[in-house]
Amino acid sequence: MLTQKLTTAATWSAIALGFAIPISTAASNLLLALTLLLFVVSGDYREKFSAIIANPSARAVLLFCALIALGSTYGLGSAADKLHYLGKYFSLLLAPLLIPLFSSRADRLRALAAFGAAMLLTLAMSYAIRYGWLPSGLLAVVDGRDPAMGGANNPVVFKLHITHGFLMAFGAFLLAIMARHLPSPRLRWSAIVISMLAAGNVLLMVQGRTGYAVLAVLAAYLVYGRCGRRGIAIAALAITLFGAAAYQWSGAFHERLHATITEASTWQEGKGARTSVGMRFDYYTNTLFIIRDHPWFGVGIGGFENAYDQRIKDTGMAPANNPHNQYLLIAAQLGVVGLAALLWLYAVYWRQAGRLEPSFREIARGVLLAILVGNLFNSFMLDFTERMFFAWISGVLLAELSERREGAASG
Numbered sequence: 001m002l003t004q005k006l007t008t009a010a011t012w013s014a015i016a017l018g019f020a021i022p023i024s025t026a027a028s029n030l031l032l033a034l035t036l037l038l039f040v041v042s043g044d045y046r047e048k049f050s051a052i053i054a055n056p057s058a059r060a061v062l063l064f065c066a067l068i069a070l071g072s073t074y075g076l077g078s079a080a081d082k083l084h085y086l087g088k089y090f091s092l093l094l095a096p097l098l099i100p101l102f103s104s105r106a107d108r109l110r111a112l113a114a115f116g117a118a119m120l121l122t123l124a125m126s127y128a129i130r131y132g133w134l135p136s137g138l139l140a141v142v143d144g145r146d147p148a149m150g151g152a153n154n155p156v157v158f159k160l161h162i163t164h165g166f167l168m169a170f171g172a173f174l175l176a177i178m179a180r181h182l183p184s185p186r187l188r189w190s191a192i193v194i195s196m197l198a199a200g201n202v203l204l205m206v207q208g209r210t211g212y213a214v215l216a217v218l219a220a221y222l223v224y225g226r227c228g229r230r231g232i233a234i235a236a237l238a239i240t241l242f243g244a245a246a247y248q249w250s251g252a253f254h255e256r257l258h259a260t261i262t263e264a265s266t267w268q269e270g271k272g273a274r275t276s277v278g279m280r281f282d283y284y285t286n287t288l289f290i291i292r293d294h295p296w297f298g299v300g301i302g303g304f305e306n307a308y309d310q311r312i313k314d315t316g317m318a319p320a321n322n323p324h325n326q327y328l329l330i331a332a333q334l335g336v337v338g339l340a341a342l343l344w345l346y347a348v349y350w351r352q353a354g355r356l357e358p359s360f361r362e363i364a365r366g367v368l369l370a371i372l373v374g375n376l377f378n379s380f381m382l383d384f385t386e387r388m389f390f391a392w393i394s395g396v397l398l399a400e401l402s403e404r405r406e407g408a409a410s411g
Helices: 002-020 025-041 045-053 056-071 079-102 105-130 138-143 161-179 185-205 209-227 230-249 251-266 276-293 304-312 326-353 358-377 384-410
Strands: none
Touching (some): 002 025, 002 079, 002 384, 025 079, 025 384, 045 056, 045 079, 056 079, 056 384, 079 105, 105 185, 161 185, 161 209, 161 358, 209 358, 276 304, 276 326, 304 326, 358 384
16 A cells, blocks of 8 residues: 555655654755655544554644744744744654654664664764874865864764763763663673673763763663663762772863863853853853743743843853753743743653653653753754754654554554
8 A cells, every 4th residue: 555655765765864853964854854754645644643642742832833823923032033044943743753653663673773883883983083083084084174173082973962961971871771772791791891891881981972962861860760870870880980090080171071071160140251161151140040030931942042142242242042941041042931831841751751662762861861951051943963863763652652642542
């Protein structure tokens, strides 16, 4: 049947998207367009709509995007600014659209395997750059990247260090979970070793501080899941010991941690910092003033940059189009109403993830924890790879709830 063949093709395109997201923005956009095209032409809209609307997480995404659309009708900012932000936030709609495509558990496993394969390739190439098996300037030549952003001292591959560290930290977590379900001891130990290599890549090689925080939280969650409340103390001790070892033996970790402490201690409010941490503190404090002046409904979608420019006028501070904190950005754009809606979206996700089968439940909640932590230091809904990753893997994992509903209905 043509409808079924087109739906299957859409599913395979979405699986391939999981491989492309950590590697190539261009390939991701191409596969995204192909997936959406196949989704549309495959028809069967009633069944697709039923699968989407029956999923609480999908409904939460739809309602959040409706609020985003409403927020674009008022406030500061040009029409172009509003469309710019709408396009980024509406990427979340990929999650509900993927739910009807991943009704099969086998397809969900294939999708996770595709993402895992991309991370294994990234990990292998990162180690190869670190130890000189690949020219450190190779990727800079290929994609025009600044060679100073990579090399043996910061062996990122397809993405810059924040994204590389974030995805690799989650990759280490995913491998640790997968190790328990592999059929043979040899495969299980292989997965554990590779997971440790991925964690080492984050801690000892790449200069992304977001990756450090995400890895620590995911490790704590993993230990807590195995040991209960006792796991909190175990995780705290393990993180302390690993952090001390990394500080002692890793030049990259030592340098980034020392720079963080120095930049934080020397920051002065209102002086116009030029360091990474200092500029973030400027972003945070100025954004809090914007929120104070527009507490309930914010300055509107697309209005942040204009409001920030007005706030820092004649101060010598650097301009910004986002505060490098997703919670502050939403609060500035949509006020406390928008922040409450975002937190509600994440709460629904956490609750629905708890209904998944155990391995998928751990993965889904790990995804959310990684995003929650990353959003403290970045505006991940504006960053292509991070927002696409969250939307894609959410649609893949939470499709289980729609599958379960269909099974109950047919039974």
